[in-house]
Amino acid sequence: MRLAVASGKGGTGKTLVATNLAWSLAARRAGVAYVDADVEAPNGHLFFQPDFTWIERHGVPVPTLDGAHCAGCGECASACQFGAIVSGPDAVTVYPDLCHACGVCLRACPEASLREVVRETGTLRRGHVGRMGFVDGTLDPGEARSAPLIQATVALGGEANLAVLDAPPGTSCAAVAAVEDADLVILVCEPTPFGLHDLELSLQMCATLGLEAAAVINRSDLGDSQVRSLLARERVPVLAEVPFDPEIAAACASGMLASAQVPGFASTVEAVADQLLARCGGRQ
Amino acid sequence: MSDMDKQSPVRGCVAVAVVEGSDLSAAVGAHFGRSPRFLLVRDSGANVQALDNSHAEAAQGAGTATASLLIRNGVTVVLAGQFGPKAEDALRAGGILPVVVRPGTRADEALAQLQPEMLRAAD
Ligand code: SF4
Ligand code: SF4
Numbered sequence: 001m002r003l004a005v006a007s008g009k010g011g012t013g014k015t016l017v018a019t020n021l022a023w024s025l026a027a028r029r030a031g032v033a034y035v036d037a038d039v040e041a042p043n044g045h046l047f048f049q050p051d052f053t054w055i056e057r058h059g060v061p062v063p064t065l066d067g068a069h070c071a072g073c074g075e076c077a078s079a080c081q082f083g084a085i086v087s088g089p090d091a092v093t094v095y096p097d098l099c100h101a102c103g104v105c106l107r108a109c110p111e112a113s114l115r116e117v118v119r120e121t122g123t124l125r126r127g128h129v130g131r132m133g134f135v136d137g138t139l140d141p142g143e144a145r146s147a148p149l150i151q152a153t154v155a156l157g158g159e160a161n162l163a164v165l166d167a168p169p170g171t172s173c174a175a176v177a178a179v180e181d182a183d184l185v186i187l188v189c190e191p192t193p194f195g196l197h198d199l200e201l202s203l204q205m206c207a208t209l210g211l212e213a214a215a216v217i218n219r220s221d222l223g224d225s226q227v228r229s230l231l232a233r234e235r236v237p238v239l240a241e242v243p244f245d246p247e248i249a250a251a252c253a254s255g256m257l258a259s260a261q262v263p264g265f266a267s268t269v270e271a272v273a274d275q276l277l278a279r280c281g282g283r284q
Numbered sequence: 285m286s287d288m289d290k291q292s293p294v295r296g297c298v299a300v301a302v303v304e305g306s307d308l309s310a311a312v313g314a315h316f317g318r319s320p321r322f323l324l325v326r327d328s329g330a331n332v333q334a335l336d337n338s339h340a341e342a343a344q345g346a347g348t349a350t351a352s353l354l355i356r357n358g359v360t361v362v363l364a365g366q367f368g369p370k371a372e373d374a375l376r377a378g379g380i381l382p383v384v385v386r387p388g389t390r391a392d393e394a395l396a397q398l399q400p401e402m403l404r405a406a407d
Binding site: 077091093098 | 351
């Protein structure tokens with residue numbers, strides 16, 4: 001069972017919900033893992049300070065000539081669907097951020113000059129916090145292609161019975177890579193005009209991918225009612241409303257789980273955890 | 285594979301990004317990688333062929349794929365309103381000189397302005 005916690009943009013309280021929810025679920029059930037797939041800015045570890053048992057560099061294969069003879073025939077470039085390899089008179093240029101590692105160019109080269117080398121793009125870590133599993137992926141600074149690392153992070157986290165995925169914000173390829181296999185996407189949103197727009201995009205993404213969505217409305221006492229009307233219209237259940245509370249903000253700012261500090265918030269999270277366990281009871 | 289897909293034996297071919305049209309009265313297009321068509325101009329304008337760019341709509345890699353298309357067609361100079369950084373890099377790697385021209389300029393006028401550069405790059 002995979003629960004993805006997502007949001008239309010950063011700063012909506014996505015990590016707040018994901019970390020506290022994972023912790024609360026782990027208190028109720030064994031085999032729960034928090035999985036930070038927000039690889040461009042993973043910060044779940046700040047709240048948990050996990051004990052890491054496994055750390056590995058992650059890479060993607062890219063084609064390279066590596067000194068081999070190139071006839072400049074352009075077969076590799078013609079074969080590539082992604083414009084990721086361009087041939088010059090006697091060499092090729094590879095654009096790693098466009099390359100999808102499909103290997104087609106290697107087979108297309110009549111000189112068999114191309115081979116794959118692994119280009120490292122980030123780091124994967126696995127560990128635990130008490131009995132809760134912890135997984136995160138961290139993209140190298142300046143690296144453009146995040147999807148392969150996100151998929152690897154999600155796959156590693158998917159080994160848990162119940163994985164709570166902290167997905168990258170937005171609706172880009174990165175967000176899609178994190179949520180596409182989720183059993184439920186929990187959209188953390190804010191009841192403001194900007195929040196409404198982001199929520200519309202997120203709901204569209206879920207609909208396109210055929211994913212079930214639910215919502216948590218954060219800072220629910222600010223703004224207006226449009227987000228609630230949209231959710232009602234789209235029949236998206238609201239799991240919880242979290243009113244603005246400076247104590248929650250203070251706990252987050254100091255790297256503490258707000259549910260351990262703010263009793264009101266703790267009971268909100270527990271109620272969400274109970275709802276989710278009731279939902280997934282039959283299909284684990 | 286059509287004739288247009290093969291490497292041209294003729295040296296010195298200028299490609300002009302255009303939105304539509306198949307002669308030199310066409311207007312130069314705004315963006316290289318998104319250009320749906322190029323006019324391939326050989327023999328100082330005596331020979332003009334239209335080359336459609338199937339990569340114009342690609343979500344990613346349109347610029348580099350379009351560069352490859354021109355490399356395959358033996359282009360030596362290309363005119364467009366603007367070039368993305370990867371496209372420009374790919375063109376230069378393939379021995380093609382990218383030349384920025386104000387979008388909307390008639391192709392023949394743009395070509396006339398660019399004689400010296402054309403000649404240098406075409407040899
Ligand atoms: S591996 Fe695939 S995507 Fe990458 S350059 Fe080769 S053909 Fe293109
Ligand atoms: S297919 Fe092989 S020989 Fe031809 S341009 Fe590509 S790398 Fe060079």
